[in-house]
Amino acid sequence: MTTLIPDDGQFKNAAKEKQAVTRNLGELLWVQYPGHFNQALSKAIVTPETVGSRFFDHRISCYEPGAYVENHVHKVQEQIYHVLSGEGILTVDGERRLVRANDVTYIPPGVHHEFHCTGTDTLVFLVITSPPTDEEPQPR
Template identity: 60%
Template sequence: MTERKSVIRNIAEVPWKEFPNHFGGALSKPLVDAEGLGAQHVDHRISCYEPMAYVALHTHKVQEQIYHVLSGEGLFEHDGEKTVVRAHDVIFIPPGVEHAFYNTGLDRLVFLVITSPPSDD
C-alpha cells in the first residue's frame, strides 16, 4: 500500500489550463486532483475567466460542485435561468443540473471550484 501524506502546494507551481468546453480565456489551476496529488474523492481548482470567457452549458451525472466567487462578477446559468453572481457568492450544483458560467463583467472573474467525486475532464 502506498503511503499517503498531506501536501502543501504553492499555487504558482501549478500551470493554468483551459479545460474542454471552456472558451475565451476561461482558465483553471487544478490544485488538488487525482493526476497531481492522487486525490480520490475531491477536485479543487481556482479559475480565472477573462471578460467574455465562459464554460459552455453542461451537466454532471454524479458530481456535486461548489463555485465560490472570490472576485469579479458574471452570469451563472442553471435550469434555463441566468443570475448575476459576485464576490462572496457561493453556488451549489447538484448532479444532473445543466449549468454554465459567463464572465459578463469588466474585470476578471475569479472563483474556486470544488467537485466531488472528481470528474473525468
C-alpha cells in the first residue's frame, strides 16, 4: 500500500470550501525564511498558502543552538510564541527574557522582538500569527 503525501497546494481552498484539514508534521518540509539564520527552521502548518486560512498563520519552528530570527516588528500582526522544548533568549522591546518549555509569550503589533536559541538543545516552539499578513487593512 502506498501513502500519498499531499503537496502544499492540495488544501489551498479548504477554508473557502469549508473543508476541515488534518495535517501531519512529517508531510511538511522545513524552510528557513528570510531574516532567520543558522538553522532557524519552520514548517508552515496552517497558512493562507497551505489551507487558505484567512485569519491566522500557524507554524512550528525548530532552532538549533546558535540559530535566531533577527530583530523585527510587525505593523498589524499579533503573535504568540509557545515554547515546547529547549530554551532561548527572547528579546522584546530591548528586554531580554529567558524562555523555555511551557512559556507562552504574546507580542502585540509595534513591539520589536528577536529570538535566539541559546541552550545546548534544539529550541522547538509554535508561532501563531494573526492576521496572516502584515498589511494595513484597506478602507472599503
